[in-house]
Amino acid sequence: MNKLSKFIAGRLRGCGYAFKGAILLLKTEPSIQVQTGIAVIMTGLGYYFNITSTEWILQVFAIGLVMGIEGLNTTIEAIADFIHPDFHDKIGFIKDVSAGAVFIAAITAMTIGLIIYIPYIF
Numbered sequence: 001m002n003k004l005s006k007f008i009a010g011r012l013r014g015c016g017y018a019f020k021g022a023i024l025l026l027k028t029e030p031s032i033q034v035q036t037g038i039a040v041i042m043t044g045l046g047y048y049f050n051i052t053s054t055e056w057i058l059q060v061f062a063i064g065l066v067m068g069i070e071g072l073n074t075t076i077e078a079i080a081d082f083i084h085p086d087f088h089d090k091i092g093f094i095k096d097v098s099a100g101a102v103f104i105a106a107i108t109a110m111t112i113g114l115i116i117y118i119p120y121i122f
């Protein structure tokens with residue numbers, strides 16, 4: 001196998017692991033399941049109100065932002081629990097700021113949603 005084929009095979013294997021990770025998140029993480037439900041509802045609303053291409057881009061971006069950061073939050077929680085299963089102030093801080101990042105993304109997504117849909121509803 002030459003260098004390029006090895007490189008491509010490695011990237012494809014990486015995509016496979018990443019896909020497996022996304023499926024694991026969907027199967028095991030309640031917050032991701034809720035966010036997937038919200039994403040489906042928002043997609044339905046997008047079709048119902050026939051939102052513009054720019055609004056679709058913003059909506060898809062907002063959904064991806066929240067779910068991506070939630071995935072990272074899950075990872076950080078899992079690492080924290082693995083390296084230090086007992087109670088520790090530092091672990092509490094790490095988990096709190098990680099959850100804070102999800103909160104910021106969620107508020108951003110909610111604001112985008114309100115800016116898009118308020119003019120269609122009222």
Ligand SMILES: Nc1ncnc2c1ncn2[C@@H]1O[C@H](COP(=O)(O)OP(=O)(O)OP(=O)(O)O)[C@@H](O)[C@H]1O
Nearest residue numbers: 031077084085086087088089091092093095096099
């Ligand atoms: N080992 C620990 N040491 C100190 N504080 C902790 C520890 N584990 C959890 N906490 C505190 O409890 C909060 C919730 O932690 P937990 O791991 O249950 O996350 P969660 O937000 O409930 O995550 P999920 O619902 O995604 O499992 C943390 O943000 C932190 O304040």
